[in-house]
Amino acid sequence: MTIRTFASTACTIFCYAYSSAVNKKNQSNLIRAHIKVRGIVQGVGFRPFIYNLAKLYDLMGWIYNSSEDVTIEVEGSRNAIASFKSDIITKAPPMSHIADLSIDFLKPAGYESFEIRDSIAEAGKYQLISPDSATCIDCIRELFDPEDRRYRYPFTNCTNCGPRFTIIDSMPYDRPRTTMKNFIMCPQCYAEYQNPADRRFHAQPNACPVCGPVVELVSRNGARIPCKDPVLQASTFLKEGAIVAIKGLGGFLLACDATNALAVTLLRQRKRRMWKPFAVMVNSIETAKEHCDISLKEEELLCSTAVPIVLMKWKTDSSIVEAVAPRQKYLGLMLPYSPIHHLIVSDSCIPLVMTSGNLSEEPIAKDNDEALLRLHDIADYFLIHNRDIYSRYDDSVAMVEGGESQILRRARGYAPYPIQLNFQCRQILACGAEIKNTFCLTRDNYAFISQHIGDMENIETLEHFQSTIDLYKNLFNVDPELIAYDLHPDYLSTRYARELEEAGAKTIGILHHHAHIASCMAENGINSPVIGVVLDGTGWGNDGNIWGGEYVVADYNSFTRSAHLEYLPLAGGDTATKRPYRITAGYLLSLLGDKALDKAISLSPQYYNRFNGESTESFHSALSPTECKIIKQQIQKKINTPQTSSMGRLFDAVSALIGVREVIDYEGQAAIELEMAAHALEEHSDIGSYPYAIVDSDGMQIIKLADLFSAIIEDIAGKQPRESIAMKFHRTVANMSVDICRHLSEQTGIKKVALSGGVFQNRLLLRQLTALLEKDGFHVITHRLVPCNDGCISLGQAVIANFSG
């Protein structure tokens, strides 16, 4: 924060004050301050706040919003202006964020009133924009007060809360530049809007049942359901087991009763999502505590104005059915964040599944017609309204680990607030990765990371990506001089960048795992070299192989791959990723040969009949003799069989080998379920670990895995519970990682270790590895503000590109 203080400019003040003879007040005391405030200062009640502050200190002058900042001039006594300035910083409205405040002093102008002037749009300028914010306490009170004129009005908001980013199409922030432009305020709303003493003074989305947007309940074919209160009727349908698509802040959510197994299963079938965990919305923190063990820090995060989904320990006696998050020990809960949600959870009195309104991996539906078209096979009813959504915005997902919150999906409540960098950045567009894509635009010391865009695997997501890039470029006035992209040639984000290159743009390809580490460094403000542990699923390496179990020494300018998991065959490429038992078969064949594979297959059925009690596929039943033959041929003849050092795939291989998960329904499922199996034994410290070998190959440390797999097969033969095998495997990965870090630290003297990659969403591994590293005196750096998964890649690409030649 750069604040030019009164002291440094005091001389100027007196010169002007003494030479001026314009004001009828006591001239010797009179000064005029020209103040510029940058940060999130528009659309958050900043102008009324300043207006009231000026009134309090008897200051005359004006305020207006520009495309860059809020500009204020005040004239009055020196003491009054000092107090005024101090109050701006200490008492700013809750949704605001002051990044910079500067003051210049001018000759008094003889102002006789304080005015809020019209906003001024200036070419080339930009300012920060507030994310949408959860309904404030005052608005909730009005929402449930039968005497209030906004009783049960689903669009109640004020300057301290409500939609912002999702309704803005350009800056400066005023009603005509939002999707509220079509609603003309009624006299009562307009009076509030104009009254400096009112909470809705200059609240751009201000509305009421007389003049604002309205909700409507329609059937899946778009026919209006006749009812007096659409929200109440939707709640009734939900209680009866129906699936209702609800238009929220950033798009449609699909809701159903989270305590009704039939309803949840129906939603899964229709959405074609059999296993991926759903999030649940509950009406209060008290209800949340009935379903999860909630720490103080988790409670803070749940109740924050961003209101993310928080993954917390799921209580075994919770009435939320297992189908909501099958095989999970953690449940994603969130509180209501908009009036429509407050009404619906309070009317229905049940925990509600709230999952993105989309089919499988498509982007969330945002417009009424689009939702009816895309979701009519999923939802029974649609609770729609006539306020448009400008920007798609998924719910954010976070967790608390090591006493600190960590973002896993960054969207509603966080984006488009930038990550502040500790250096100046050129104007760059970084296109991100493929899965969990975000992009990043930089300028000055800001990295504007987009909200979670999604998996760039279909045309709808690509379009969402492109239109959101255009929106951000426009809102933050960025004209990129350089485009950064992932080196994977098949990523749609890479192809997008290459098309810009063909059109004449300057571009730079960035190694995936370098971007991971640079991202972790940038958000932590670290500019010196670190040891990087990057454990993830898939990243394109510069030797044409798929990397993912990487130990590196890097900073923004340089990247040395120093160690990695040995290369193993991924028989069938993507098919293997979706069918982890194929990875297991390929790994066993390659590491230990036919006999070991036969042994693993023969052990598998007896073993699981005894332990699982579930009718899931086993490694044995998933792998037919024919497929086994095909895998052998693929490996021998190197047909569609990339080599990989991926840690994600190693987790998959072990998961399938011990019968936890053979075929996946969503990315990371086999690894996640392996972690869940291990969690059962978390407190047992003497469980041991598996052997592995580290060999030196021309200075590169290679982690060999044959001993690990042999030992696991022995444990299966010895009828060890899969929970202990899972736990021992986690310990092994932590051990091998700390071994490598020790070695690299001896070579380089570096004691800082940055952890990145989707594998670190695994809380058990994160905890174990952090503890081991800290015990060895390492300073461990992790992601907090951006996800450790590929949602962080765009930030890393941008900062590396910035320091490129």
Ligand SMILES: [Zn+2]
């Ligand atoms: Zn409010």
Ligand SMILES: [Zn+2]
């Ligand atoms: Zn009104």
Ligand SMILES: [Zn+2]
């Ligand atoms: Zn990655």
